[in-house]
Amino acid sequence: MQRNSLHSVIQKDNSYLSKDKITFTNNVFKLNRRQSTIFVIAVTLIFIIAVIVSGYLIDERKLETNLNNKNMPPTLSNPFGTDWLGRDMLTRTIKGLNLSIRVGIIAASISAIISLLIGICAATMGKYVDSVITWLIDLFLGVPHLVIIILIAFMLGGGLKGVITGIAITHWPSLARIIRAEIMQLRSMDYIAISKKLGKSNIWITINHIIPHVAPQFFVGLLLLFPHAILHEAAISFLGFGLSPHQPAIGIILSESMRYLSAGRWWMAFFPGLSLLILVRAFDIIGNNLLLMYEPHRAHE
Amino acid sequence: MNSKKIIFYVINKLIKAVILISVLCIISFWMVKNSPIDPVRAYIGADMTRVSQEQYNKIANYWGLDKPPIIQFKNWFFSIIKGDFGTSMIYRNAVLDVIRVKFLNSLMLMGTAWFFSGIFGFVFGCIAGYFQNTWIDKIIKWFCLTLASTPTFWFGLILLIIFAVYLGLFPIGLGVPAGVLTEDVSFISRLHHLILPALTLSIIGIPNIALHTRQKLIDILESEFVLFAKARGEKGIKLLYRHGIRNIALPAVTLQFASFSEIFGGSILAEQVFSYPGLGQATVQAGIRGDVPLLLAIVIFSAMFVFSGNLIADFIYRIVDPRIRLGGSI
Numbered sequence: 001m002q003r004n005s006l007h008s009v010i011q012k013d014n015s016y017l018s019k020d021k022i023t024f025t026n027n028v029f030k031l032n033r034r035q036s037t038i039f040v041i042a043v044t045l046i047f048i049i050a051v052i053v054s055g056y057l058i059d060e061r062k063l064e065t066n067l068n069n070k071n072m073p074p075t076l077s078n079p080f081g082t083d084w085l086g087r088d089m090l091t092r093t094i095k096g097l098n099l100s101i102r103v104g105i106i107a108a109s110i111s112a113i114i115s116l117l118i119g120i121c122a123a124t125m126g127k128y129v130d131s132v133i134t135w136l137i138d139l140f141l142g143v144p145h146l147v148i149i150i151l152i153a154f155m156l157g158g159g160l161k162g163v164i165t166g167i168a169i170t171h172w173p174s175l176a177r178i179i180r181a182e183i184m185q186l187r188s189m190d191y192i193a194i195s196k197k198l199g200k201s202n203i204w205i206t207i208n209h210i211i212p213h214v215a216p217q218f219f220v221g222l223l224l225l226f227p228h229a230i231l232h233e234a235a236i237s238f239l240g241f242g243l244s245p246h247q248p249a250i251g252i253i254l255s256e257s258m259r260y261l262s263a264g265r266w267w268m269a270f271f272p273g274l275s276l277l278i279l280v281r282a283f284d285i286i287g288n289n290l291l292l293m294y295e296p297h298r299a300h301e
Numbered sequence: 302m303n304s305k306k307i308i309f310y311v312i313n314k315l316i317k318a319v320i321l322i323s324v325l326c327i328i329s330f331w332m333v334k335n336s337p338i339d340p341v342r343a344y345i346g347a348d349m350t351r352v353s354q355e356q357y358n359k360i361a362n363y364w365g366l367d368k369p370p371i372i373q374f375k376n377w378f379f380s381i382i383k384g385d386f387g388t389s390m391i392y393r394n395a396v397l398d399v400i401r402v403k404f405l406n407s408l409m410l411m412g413t414a415w416f417f418s419g420i421f422g423f424v425f426g427c428i429a430g431y432f433q434n435t436w437i438d439k440i441i442k443w444f445c446l447t448l449a450s451t452p453t454f455w456f457g458l459i460l461l462i463i464f465a466v467y468l469g470l471f472p473i474g475l476g477v478p479a480g481v482l483t484e485d486v487s488f489i490s491r492l493h494h495l496i497l498p499a500l501t502l503s504i505i506g507i508p509n510i511a512l513h514t515r516q517k518l519i520d521i522l523e524s525e526f527v528l529f530a531k532a533r534g535e536k537g538i539k540l541l542y543r544h545g546i547r548n549i550a551l552p553a554v555t556l557q558f559a560s561f562s563e564i565f566g567g568s569i570l571a572e573q574v575f576s577y578p579g580l581g582q583a584t585v586q587a588g589i590r591g592d593v594p595l596l597l598a599i600v601i602f603s604a605m606f607v608f609s610g611n612l613i614a615d616f617i618y619r620i621v622d623p624r625i626r627l628g629g630s631i
Contacts, residue, residue: 143604146566150588157337231452238454239585266462273455280450
């Protein structure tokens with residue numbers, strides 16, 4: 001009884017939000033959309049942090065060759081099974097996910113910074129610079145990403161450097177376009193014109209008026225670059241251009257597993273790939289939820 | 302419609318393409334020249350120890366690799382203008398012939414995937430958009446977002462495990478059965494090897510078009526003319542057909558043509574998983590084994606492929622859509 005009345009009080013309090021309410025199974029906790037968005041972000045963030053932390057805490061001995069224990073299907077002690085050298089697949093997968101996160105963070109950050117600089121240049125440095133940059137964006141979108149990354153990996157002779165450079169160089173155009181359009185709109189605002197009349201230089205206006213405005217766009221765009229960066233890293237390692245076979249990358253694990261699939265060792269491919277999928281989805285969820293909070297008028301989509 | 306304007310439009314686009322591809326030639330040639338992978342070494346392969354310096358120089362001289370890069374570029378650029386892309390080192394055949402054969406294989410794969418992902422994506426998008434915020438919409442949306450985060454090659458591996466390894470319905474790899482001449486391969490056998498990679502690519506291609514269609518349909522359904530139609534008593538499939546589909550079909554077709562780049566990238570991965578002998582696999586081989594002429598040709602070819610997709614998309618938009626038809630005046 002008491003529970004019910006409490007419930008009705010909460011409902012009354014939030015009645016103006018009733019349309020956006022998300023009901024969890026427990027009747028007492030009703031979260032509005034903003035709260036549930038924060039909740040989802042927090043849970044997902046904890047998951048990602050857990051992956052990173054366990055990558056450092058993990059028992060390295062499980063990566064040693066153990067031929068007594070090779071090709072084991074999933075058991076309690078090896079939840080993801082073992083590979084043909086008896087190494088624990090769960091340990092290898094977590095190591096691989098960590099590598100993916102690192103590559104993703106570095107490549108996506110470089111890419112986002114490139115797009116910020118290029119977006120600002122296109123929108124503030126006049127017509128010619130703008131048309132050159134628009135053309136450059138067309139050039140980069142005109143060749144399949146994977147082909148450019150293969151070409152760059154070829155130029156740099158493979159390795160981690162090749163992968164990161166390849167991903168960083170191919171992923172900036174879409175975000176650069178968004179930032180350019182955003183600044184184009186800002187440029188015609190009254191306060192920018194007033195600032196100009198007050199004698200502020202273009203650089204001063206860019207730093208003090210424009211960059212703070214595009215900062216949220218920039219960070220959300222950066223987060224939404226992560227999933228693409230991680231997927232491309234895995235793809236390029238899978239094709240054999242990225243990391244050396246000794247490194248524990250998900251792409252390497254999966255390309256190795258192909259040799260054993262016909263022998264029915266499904267766990268070598270299934271779990272590592274599924275973990276990567278969940279990780280990518282987690283970054284995607286955080287990015288999209290931040291976008292919802294940043295642009296509430298689009299939140300009901 | 303003014304035919305002069307169309308011709309002008311096409312010529313304008315073609316000039317842009319020529320400039321784009323010329324610059325691409327310069328950049329990719331420069332990149333390949335900076336690679337630490339020595340094409341002569343890559344060509345000789347394991348026999349490197351048995352080749353004397355003299356023989357090495359002869360091979361380099363035969364290909365003109367001892368000349369300065371600028372001269373090399375000039376020779377290469379003028380020969381590709383004439384249609385000579387050189388000889389592929391790994392297939393020991395004219396690059397253009399290799400690309401032709403491989404691309405026909407890939408075209409079957411990409412075409413099937415392109416068609417089915419377009420159809421199913423559109424249908425799912427329509428269903429999700431029409432039943433917005435119901436359980437069916439939520440399921441479709443969830444599946445699309447998850448599929449969009451799925452590594453293409455892993456998805457291919459899973460299909461391979463289920464359908465080829467466990468159910469034994471499909472062969473595990475290769476575009477044709479081993480030990481059979483190309484001419485003797487029957488159509489059925491080709492189809493048999495095509496199904497799994499095509500299925501992978503089709504399903505991976507669905508989210509893009511479905512989410513886009515869903516959003517467009519929701520926008521349309523919120524418009525005033527739909528509200529008016531509803532007020533007149535239209536509903537269900539009829540309303541969807543008369544006011545929805547007609548408005549969203551064109552953007553969907555355009556988007557599908559503009560997605561050639563993703564399909565090409567996806568086919569590289571799918572072909573690698575299923576050992577399908579197409580252009581994607583040739584790209585990977587050319588990159589790993591240092592087949593420079595083939596790699597450069599594929600870069601240029603893929604750019605032309607993507608460009609033609611974008612051109613068709615743009616063209617359809619301008620020709621078919623009466624609202625932005627070319628050369629119209631108020």
